[in-house]
Amino acid sequence: MNRPQPIEKMVEIIKKLPGVGPKMAERLSYHILEMSQGEVDRLLDSIQKARQTMKNCSVCYNLSEHDPCPVCSDSAKERDILCVVETPQDLIAVSRVKEYKGLYFVLGGALSPLDAVGPNDIRVEKLIKRLKSDTISEVIIATDTDSKGEITAVYLAEIIKKLNIKVTRLGYGLPVGGDIEYADEVTISRAISGRQEM
Numbered sequence: 719m720n721r722p723q724p725i726e727k728m729v730e731i732i733k734k735l736p737g738v739g740p741k742m743a744e745r746l747s748y749h750i751l752e753m754s755q756g757e758v759d760r761l762l763d764s765i766q767k768a769r770q771t772m773k774n775c776s777v778c779y780n781l782s783e784h785d786p787c788p789v790c791s792d793s794a795k796e797r798d799i800l801c802v803v804e805t806p807q808d809l810i811a812v813s814r815v816k817e818y819k820g821l822y823f824v825l826g827g828a829l830s831p832l833d834a835v836g837p838n839d840i841r842v843e844k845l846i847k848r849l850k851s852d853t854i855s856e857v858i859i860a861t862d863t864d865s866k867g868e869i870t871a872v873y874l875a876e877i878i879k880k881l882n883i884k885v886t887r888l889g890y891g892l893p894v895g896g897d898i899e900y901a902d903e904v905t906i907s908r909a910i911s912g913r914q915e916m
C-alpha cells in the first residue's frame with residue numbers, strides 16, 4: 719500500500735531539506751500529523767515569521783532583523799580585522815569566542831568545482847569590494863576544513879594577497895573535513911590564536 723497522496727507530497731518536500739533522507743522525511747511527516755493543531759500552527763508561524771523578518775545585513779551578509787546587523791553596528795569591534803565564514807551559522811559559532819573582537823563576512827557557501835559552484839555563485843565580488851572600501855589589515859579565512867572550504871580558502875587567499883592585506887587561515891585543532899558551525903568555542907578559540915599566514 720502506498721502512502722496517501724497528501725502525506726506523499728509532504729514527505730517529498732521535507733526530503734529536500736539538508737541532511738534529511740527519505741526515512742527521516744517519513745518519520746517527521748508522520749510525527750507532524752500526530753501533533754496538535756496548536757503545535758502545527760506554532761511551527762508554521764515560526765517558519766513564516768523567521769522568513770519574513772530575517773534579512774541579510776548589507777555589510778557582512780549575516781542574517782538579522784536589522785541592517786546593519788548588531789555585529790556590524792557594535793562599536794566595540796576591531797574594525798580592521800575580518801573573519802570570512804561560509805554561513806551565518808558559522809558566524810555565530812566564531813562569535814562565541816570572546817577573544818575574537820573583529821568583524822565578519824558571510825560568503826554564502828563555498829566553491830565547489832564538482833557541483834559547478836564558482837566565484838559568481840558565492841559573494842567573492844562583494845568581499846573584494848568591501849576589502850577595497852574598508853581599511854582591513856587582516857583577513858582570517860574560517861571556511862570549513864572540508865575540500866570545498868580548502869579550495870575556497872586558497873582561491874580567496876590569492877586574491878586578497880594581491881590587495882596587500884595579510885591573510886590567515888585557522889590553525890590546527892579543527893577536525894579535518896569538519897564544519898566550523900559544529901566546532902566548540904574552545905576549539906575555535908585555539909584555532910584562531912594558532913592561525914597561520916597563507
Ligand SMILES: [Zn+2]
Nearest residue numbers: 775778787790
Ligand atoms: Zn552585519
